[in-house]
Amino acid sequence: MIYSWIFGALAELIDNSRDAGASRLDISIESMFLKKEDTYVPVLCVIDDGHGMTYDDMMRMISFGNKGPNKQCPDKIGRCGVGFKTGAMKLGKDVVVLTQTSSSGSVAFLSQSFNEEKGNVEIPVVTYRKEGQHMEFDLSIQSEATAKYHLNAIKNFSPFTKYYLGEKIGLFGEQDTGTQIYIWNLDKWGTxxxxxxxxxxxxxxxxxxxxxxxxxxxxxxxxxxxxxxxxxxxxxxxxxxxxxxxxxxxxxxxxxxxxxxxxxxxxxxxxxxxxxxxxxxxxxxxxxxxxxxxx
Incomplete structure (x- = not known):
């Protein structure tokens, strides 16, 4: 589905928050420093306190070519990733998604800018598992080398440094779960x-x-x-x-x-x-x- 109306694209992100059982939703446009361009850019932020996404949920939502629903759980978020991808790309060229459940967390980077000169689309994803009060790389999903490579890609091509990611994860609040979506290189109307x-x-x-x-x-x-x-x-x-x-x-x-x-x-x-x-x-x-x- 192509979203000719930009609020229709934004509704897709809000719909994911609703499906995640969120009771709080924060939408804003903030100015963030983009190291690659050495300047501040406006970033659309959509933050909820829902139950978050597992690694499988996240991959279903962001992976290109996923057109089918989740048959085992048809009402779950990420059930049809095409809507999220199409909506997010209508709003801007680059997206970081942070999500955290009670036992895991993931950071994903869906970016046109990062993939401009690549023959195959690459979507960096880093997944963590909770160990007590700390998060560690989930080595059952990715190797430590892959996790570090993807984390470096996110840090070099997005406004998020290692410490800024930590600051944003702190926004998940008392329940320590939820999803945050950040979109920049926003759509233009003329200049x-x-x-x-x-x-x-x-x-x-x-x-x-x-x-x-x-x-x-x-x-x-x-x-x-x-x-x-x-x-x-x-x-x-x-x-x-x-x-x-x-x-x-x-x-x-x-x-x-x-x-x-x-x-x-x-x-x-x-x-x-x-x-x-x-x-x-x-x-x-x-x-x-x-x-x-x-x-």
């Missing part, structure tokens, strides 16, 4: 990025306090049958779009904690309430929701 972003932190964005958002720069509105207005924020505002897809996708009688560009929300989902929101194409109609914003 600018397709996306633009505004911080929800008053110290960084005093003129737009509490309105952290990621926007599609063109502000193009999608055409719908019977549509009367040419102002449809969910078509170009990620904040508006998230309000809709979380309502349509999340389990009933649950609370979803979100953070978008530093602005925190809690979305409380409840059943037996009529929903008057039109479902975006491809998503099921959902349940009622109340949304609390924390400034």
């Amino acid at each position: 600018n990025y397709t996306l633009e972003w505004h911080s929800g932190k008053s110290s960084e964005n005093p003129m737009r306090k509490g309105r952290g958002d990621i926007l599609i720069r063109s502000r193009r509105v999608r055409s719908r049958q019977g549509q009367l207005s040419n102002k449809v924020p969910l078509d170009y505002s990620l904040q508006s779009y998230l309000e809709v897809i979380i309502e349509l996708h999340a389990p009933t009688n649950s609370t979803q904690k979100l953070k978008l560009m530093g602005e925190r929300w809690e979305i409380h989902l409840y059943s037996n309430t009529p929903s008057h929101v039109e479902a975006p194409s491809g998503l099921r109609r959902g349940i009622g929701a109340s949304i609390n914003y924390f400034i």
Whole structure:
């Protein structure tokens, strides 16, 4: 599936978080230093506190040519990797995925830049197993030499040094599980990025306090049958779009904690309430929701 609409590509990443049982989701665009280009670049970050992915889950999600679902567990994340790859590559050229379960962790690097001059596509993956409070290379999956080679590729071609990876792993929180996706060399619209972003932190964005958002720069509105207005924020505002897809996708009688560009929300989902929101194409109609914003 080719995602002509960039929020449709982002929805694929959010869908993986939902399938992983995440109760928290943090989406932002941060500035990170890219050693290879000797400059800071914007990086799209999607971080959840779900149960993470095993090595097999990760490989199913990122491996090219995997078009079939996981027959043993059809509802599990990574069940059809084509959606993740196509969505991620629509958003940007380069992706690092960090994931951690209760007993293992993996780092994967899906990169057009790294593979530009290679005849065969190479996807560096490093997998660890938990030993007490520490992580060690899982030598049942890769040799130590292979793990170090892949780790060097990630450090040389991405914004992640060994210490920066350690800092990001610390974001998994109390349960010590989850998945983090980082995308850079973001898609361009002319000379600018397709996306633009505004911080929800008053110290960084005093003129737009509490309105952290990621926007599609063109502000193009999608055409719908019977549509009367040419102002449809969910078509170009990620904040508006998230309000809709979380309502349509999340389990009933649950609370979803979100953070978008530093602005925190809690979305409380409840059943037996009529929903008057039109479902975006491809998503099921959902349940009622109340949304609390924390400034």
